[in-house]
Amino acid sequence: xxxxxxxxxxxxxxxxxxxxxxxxxxxxxxxxxxxxxxxxxxxxxxxxxxxxxxxxxxxxxxxxxxxxxxxxxxxxxxxxxxxxxxxxxxxxxxxxxxxxxxxxxxx
Ligand code: SF4
Numbered sequence: 001x002x003x004x005x006x007x008x009x010x011x012x013x014x015x016x017x018x019x020x021x022x023x024x025x026x027x028x029x030x031x032x033x034x035x036x037x038x039x040x041x042x043x044x045x046x047x048x049x050x051x052x053x054x055x056x057x058x059x060x061x062x063x064x065x066x067x068x069x070x071x072x073x074x075x076x077x078x079x080x081x082x083x084x085x086x087x088x089x090x091x092x093x094x095x096x097x098x099x100x101x102x103x104x105x106x107x
């Protein structure tokens with residue numbers, strides 16, 4: 001398995017695993033949840049940043065343009081919120097302008 005294929009497999013596995021923990025109909029609320037730190041070890045492993053514009057598109061495994069948390073399939077909460085829950089980082093909120101390597105397009 002090539003390095004890129006292995007990375008993609010790991011990312012898709014993380015997405016699938018996150019989906020197992022999400023209860024249908026249980027909408028996450030951002031209120032009262034702490035913001036995810038860029039220094040969080042899991043956030044670092046996923047290359048999370050509060051500012052997606054700082055990420056070189058050429059460094060991403062997924063080539064889709066305009067990637068940020070607000071248009072990611074894994075974000076929760078309400079459109080327009082600056083900080084929103086994410087299925088990958090339970091109990092924390094991520095910046096709507098953020099990004100991580102697990103980004104996936106909405107269907
Ligand atoms: Fe969560 Fe998607 Fe943002 Fe990654 S890009 S932190 S998976 S909302």
